[in-house]
Amino acid sequence: MAERRYGHFRFFSEMIKFRQNHPILKRDRFLSKNDVTWHEDCWDNLESKFLAFTIHDHNSGGDIYLAFNAHDYSVDAVIPPAPQQKHWNRVVDTNLESPNDIAPEGVPLTGSGYRIAPFSSILLKASP
Template sequence: MQIDFGRIGIWIAMGHGQSSQFRPILADSVWIGIGGGPIPVPNLIRNSMDAIASAFLWKDTNSFIMHILEKGTPMMLMGDEYGHTRYGNNNSYGHDTQINHFLWHQLEERRTSHFRFFSEMIKYRLKHHILGRDRFLGKNDITWHEDNWGNPDSKFLAFTLHDEEFGGDIYLAFNAHDYFVHATVPSPPHQKCWHRVVDTNLKSPEDFVPDGIPFSKTVYNIAPYSSILLQAKP
């Protein structure tokens, strides 16, 4: 089982190999650590720093949804809300440059996209009591939708968080494969139906719909390198 939406850094694939340096001018494709190789990135423009930043933001969104919905207290760094990057520099102490500055212009540029998604996800966590419980999960709190935990090639994970008090179950699925996964969606609680709240493969504002969009199918085609969140509602 490998689910990697982490933000360790961005590598550049050089031809058939992998560079150990950050060289955007010579890049053939972007290597962002999901699935173990270069991946197709939407709207990727060859030799463009903007394209590399776009790849980072796409990955960062998936990383954030896992982070903000975890049981513990999420921790964010300055600039995460607009997708700040230090371009792989993990020792930026003492740099009085833009890699350490809060870039207000980027916040404004991404206010209706990346920033909006972060803001809505934080509101969603605060609104739903089954996220961030103050106790360990019991057997009635979660159902894992996985038949083969020992499969080292699996890069897909799905589970349902149960709301026994109000029936507002939440279904989450993460696909780190480079292909679509046809995920079987479990039945919602009695007298409820699933509503799609999050699909990170969609563009803003469709990637996060606060009230959700009704989803009545039994299978969801989850795009490569993306995550979904369904909520049970009347």
Template sequence: MKNFHLALMISQGTPMMLMGDEYGHTRYGNNNSYGHDTAINNFQWTQLDARSSQFRFFSEVIKFRQTNKVFRHENFLNKSDVTWHEHNWDNFDSRFLAFTLHDSKGADVYLAFNAHDFIVKAQMPSPPPNRRWFRVVDTNLASPDDFVPGGVPGISSTYNIAPYSSILLEAK
């Protein structure tokens, strides 16, 4: 769930969420549940309490999106807005995607998504001049280390991205 929420929040445009997404409420595949007067549509307070770490992650990613203009382009991204770090476009078995979103002031954001069932050792791009990478998100880590608002310094030239996880690095 954290991977999908991160992907939604870094997407350009208006993110679309349903009440309950913040704690993982399910409607069991029913995309037209409005007519059900059952738990399928009721806010499940006990689930929210039980999944407080999911709620915390959800809230922090929303705050991060709101404070970074790199996620709010008014026009389609062009070559100066994004750098793709993918070299396997023709490999249909590749389940890894990495890119950097560029900020005009150098506050770039690097993102990588690993949908493989094995670790991907990703080569980190160079940060903008006079900046270094800080790990803000690693969905493989347990709460509260999965999202650190100020970021964690010390990112080396490679990063082991765990199976079925994603990372977000911020240049500071």
């Protein structure tokens, strides 16, 4: 139980640090159409329990891609291309066991897709 508690503490501590270090997650205004791209095509499907979007960092190109899967099955998400001269790094996959569930330095993503496990989420960050 103590190991699980430490895993949760570590995860949330790292998420707080990640947010503090990424200005696009600390905006003091609501996102505009130019700030976010939605990767959802099932808006009218009341059964859909998957949501994915990219928050754009217009200053440094450090975009952040987030996807949430609340289905009881995996979803194969198509990951959009990273901004010019950048590539995606996986920072969070809540399906992975601690300490692999969050990698603040990022793990390079290969390919243009990602299998998102049931009841989990991912966070990708664009980096040089």
